[in-house]
Amino acid sequence: MADIAIGRETSEFKKGLQAGITIGIGYFPIALTFGLLAKTSGLSIYETVLMSVIVFAGASQYISLSLIAYGTGIFEIILTTFIVNIRHFLMSTTLTEKCEEDHLLNKLIYSFGITDETFSVVATKEGTATTGFMFGVIAVSYSSWVVFSGVGHLIGASLPQTLQESMSVALYAMFIGLLVPSMKKSVKVVFLAALGAAFNSIFTINHLMAQGWAIVTATLLSAVLIELGEVLKNKHRGVQHEK
Structure with missing residues (x-):
């Protein structure tokens, strides 16, 4: 056996x-x-x-x-x-x-x-x-x-x-290469990427926090806001459907 x-x-x-x-x-x-x-x-x-x-x-x-x-x-x-x-x-x-x-x-x-x-x-x-x-x-x-x-x-x-x-420029090209296919499939990803980039720019340009923390905070904040928007949108659709 x-x-x-x-x-x-x-x-x-x-x-x-x-x-x-x-x-x-x-x-x-x-x-x-x-x-x-x-x-x-x-x-x-x-x-x-x-x-x-x-x-x-x-x-x-x-x-x-x-x-x-x-x-x-x-x-x-x-x-x-x-x-x-x-x-x-x-x-x-x-x-x-x-x-x-x-x-x-x-x-x-x-x-x-x-x-x-x-x-x-x-x-x-x-x-x-x-x-x-x-x-x-x-x-x-x-x-x-x-x-x-x-x-x-x-x-x-x-x-x-x-x-x-x-x-070193290829590193950013790689990130773009990883991001673009996902952006083509989902509008949600487009908003997530744009919002994350905006937050990161605000944090770094105004020297509100170090670069590393700026990336982490921007990622978390944009993800939470996008998901919150998604929940509210689905809730609104549910209310409209019941009417």
Whole structure:
């Protein structure tokens, strides 16, 4: 029976590896760019790889680079990362119903590897996602992100100093690239981005708070106001519908 169980887990792990290949390929250019930008932001290759090993969250790592460049404190960076990744609570809750019952330790290990991409692959899988499948998907995506972050840093180190310094502009281009697709899908995101940018500008131009706290406060404030507006709008629609 033990041999059968091991064989089943091995088979599921292989299926997970196959399903995760597309994620690994997709991470290649993003992780490569992150490593390059990390080099131009002043991080060593050890710090760059360690961040990918410990954090494993693309958007948060990019934001961290900009905050580090501003000289933001550790607490503000951690808080901003938490806010950006708060959606992972919802994703983890959803996958709890999708994944098979297993030891808490196994769930704790593979929950670390939940990203937008791994969540999409697992959530759309037919049937129950086994522990072996989860580990397979995450093994490919995680190793791809970590390895290519280091490769990107090495490539950045070989570039001329002038070009390295000019690459800091690519960080803002990356943020725009991440934001625009979401803005096309939802007007709500457009208002959220505009309001957040306005608050951040007000806080920084008037020197009301440090850059790091300005970003954190602007993000929270704009999110609360947009959601409050959404609630009031839905409530108004409900009243109109009853009439």
